[in-house]
Amino acid sequence: MEKSYRPRNIEEGWYRRWEEQGYFAPAPQGDSYCIMLPPPNVTGSLHMGHAFQCTIMDALTRWRRMQGRSALWQPGVDHAGIATQMVVERQLAAEGKSRHELGREAFVEAVWGWKDQSGDTIGNQLRRLGASVDWDHHCFTMDEPLSHAVRKVFVSLFQDGLIYRGKRLVNWDPQLHTALSDLEVLSTEENGKLWHIRYPREDGRGDVVVATTRPETMLGDTAVAVSPDDPRYRDLVGEFLELPLTGRRIPVIADDYVDPEFGTGCVKITPAHDFNDYEVGQRHDLEQINVLNPDATLNDNAPEAFRGLDRFEARKQIVEKLKTLGLLEKVEDHKMMVPRGDRSGEVVEPYLTDQWYVKIAPLAEPAIEAVESGRIRFVPENWDKTYFSWMHNIQDWCISRQLWWGHRIPAWYDPDGNIHVGMDESDARRRSGIDGDVPLSQDEDVLDTWFSSALWPFSTLGWPEDTDRLRRFYPTDVLVTGFDIIFFWVARMIMMGLRFRGEVPFHTVYIHGLIHDGHGQKMSKSKGNVLDPLDLIDGIGLDDLIAKRTEGLMQPHMAPAIEKATRKEFPDGIPAFGTDALRFTFASLATTGRDIRFELGRIEGYRNFCNKLWNAARYVLGQIEGQAIAGETEAANHAGEVDLWIEARFAEMQSQLNHHLESFRLDLAAQALYDFTWNEYCDWYLEFSKSALHDGTPEQQAATRRTLLSILDRLLRATHPIMPFITEDIWQRLREPLGIEGESIMKQPW
RNA sequence: GGGCGCGUAGCUCAGCGGUAGAGCACUGUGUUGACAUCGCAGGGGUCACUGGUUCGAUCCCAGUCGUGCCCACCA
Secondary structure (H helix, E strand, C coil): CCCCCCHHHHHHHHHHHHHHHCCCCCCCCCCEEEEECCCCECCCCCCHHHHHHHHHHHHHHHHHHHCCCEEEEECEEECCHHHHHHHHHHHHHHCCCCHHHHCHHHHHHHHHHHHHHHCCHHHHHHHHCCCCCCHHHCEECCCHHHHHHHHHHHHHHHHCCCEEEEEEEEEEECCCCEEECHHHEEEEEEEEEEEEEEEEECCCCCEEEEEECCHHHHHHCCEEEECCCCHHHHHHCCCEEEECCCCEEEEEEECCCCCCCCCCCEEEECCCCCHHHHHHHHHHCCCCCCCECCCCEECCCCCHHHCCCEHHHHHHHHHHHHHHCCCEEEEEEEEEEEEEECCCCCECEEEEEEEEEECCHHHHHHHHHHHHCCCCEEECCCHHHHHHHHHHCCCCEECEECCCCCCECCEEECCCCCEEECCCHHHHHHHHCCCCCCCCEECCCEECHHHHHCCHHHHCCCCCCCCHHHHHHCCEEEEEEEHHHHHHHHHHHHHHHHHHHCCCCEEEEEEECEEECCCCCECCCCCCCCCCHHHHHHCECHHHHHHHHHCCCCCHHHHHHHHHHHHHHCECEECCCCHHHHHHHHHHHCCCCCEEECCHHHHHHHHHHHHHHHHHHHHHHHHHCCCCCCCHHHHHHCCCHHHHHHHHHHHHHHHHHHHHHHCCCHHHHHHHHHHHHHHHHHHHHHHHHHHHHHHCCHHHHHHHHHHHHHHHHHHHHHHCCCCHHHHHHHHHHHHHHHCCCCCCHHHCCC
């Protein structure tokens, strides 16, 4: 063995060997154990969070596999509708082209091309991380079998009345020109203004002052509301007002929605541009006047002077106009929550469109029950509160997106606008009994990416076919994921799993924290604080790191600051720590907390730990070369106090380790291994063995050699789930002296 | 406005009803073979604050302060 631990030398070959030998496929017998890999974006690459998550999943899978379970870790990737489409559109934009110039077919082809080009980045990363996934069954959400499952679910839900098409307000992203679900809208507090505007009374007896944060929407007002209990405005209810700039007359109505304490106590009601106003409008049967185009410029329902203006420019001009008309009473500074699209960052508009929805309440009910009854358990437990609070207030799910990349909605329209849903056009015709000569056109929209993700636990196993894998591995055992996608993904998998399999998709949801940088900041390209897991494994020079962090920035002016911070934090770049050290670090960071700070000092310490283990093995192997090794019984007969002590300590550690793995405390598991290896096996037993090997009888020496080897063997197996490479590499050298039959530590019993 | 979490050694974090632990950092010291990616020895904390329960609280309960995240329709 080399004197120093060099991860690169030992990590290279083992993964290929494991994969070639088919060790990652679930064993034909044994109780099943299954984890679904949360599918990363197909064209993306794995970041630290993914690597962290993979470490947890791989450690659990390897551990169960060694315990004799038929373990399946199901891999795959997600088509990630909006994200992927945006990437490709940006590439086109760089060439001065737009997707509309290409047309739908060519654009989708371009996306597939990009998918192929970005290639198997994720696959290669997973391999470098040592992930023991079942490559033979790798899935992509847009593979035909999975797409078939998507259509099947859509048709079925439609037939059962749980999918419907409706015209109502949605969150509209005016930049991406698509509807978004509630979850894809993030509200942030921003500084805004509250404009107080006079609406003259029709009877000429003065005016009413309304307060609004969005004056441009007044062009679509169809009422002004006051609180029914407000004595100031009691007489006003039923009267009419003149809506400035439009010449329209609108009624004053009374509605509980209005808080008399806020603003002036009078609220302008714009049913087509505000979710609350929409509700009020429904209650009072108000007209909905849409004044915006899909790109958030004013449309022809607006007075001519404002048509075609962007919403924010229109706001400026409207306020200006009101001022000259003497209708602007005052303007106040006002903090408000502004809704923005999570991908585009654009201010989202409540917008009246036709969209597809999943009627969610009937699906949510059993999903709530499944967690209440304990058939699904969150770890740590208190995440169930988050789950429940969302599920109890869940709104219908808008599933249509005005994108080109994704699963096309399996619905067709006849010339009269009737809807026909089916697995394909002919199926739709058959179901509706429509002749072949009636022309049908398919809905242009695609489904929300999460619609297909929701089916992942069974679509990847072959559903709707009744496959052996499906029967064997569904329900799966553990879902490992971050708390950021409990709503997006976890809840929806539970709902769909119960609906289409009649059983929960998994028994345990292990929620881990999110990896941040050493200062507790979220890692992001724009902050320039991203670490690539592969750079921690292979190392990277300072200049390369800086280049990586500053190239392709959305805000290039940040580059100097990023460079400075990077130079300060990594003056010598990043040394190569190896996969095992990285994995051990991730395991030790897997505490119950919510955010996790990744610091270089930590991984350095664990790289040293690898070296410690390496050298302990070197010592042990050096002692046995050409020497007699006692058999097990023989060794027991000649065991001294120290041997008994280390045996007892190992047994204790092993039992703690099991307990910690059972309870998903990989941090404690890692610590138990670290403590035993360093503070007991190395510091004490190895030291004592030196005198035993020097002064003992030949029998005692042979017994000591047996114990040295035997503990090392078991220690390596115990450490293998977290550090697969170094343990395999050392263990291979123990096979002969211990007379072990197996070919790999992966296949050794736990 | 609700919900969840956190506040323990200089830093990052474990822990637990019985007079505090790890890694890193720090101090001193040690190189003829397991390991300087190391060994040995050591310094350092009134476990945010206040009150309560208890024989006993860092740990349980109530409140306060600080801090972070999530959800929510106040125009």
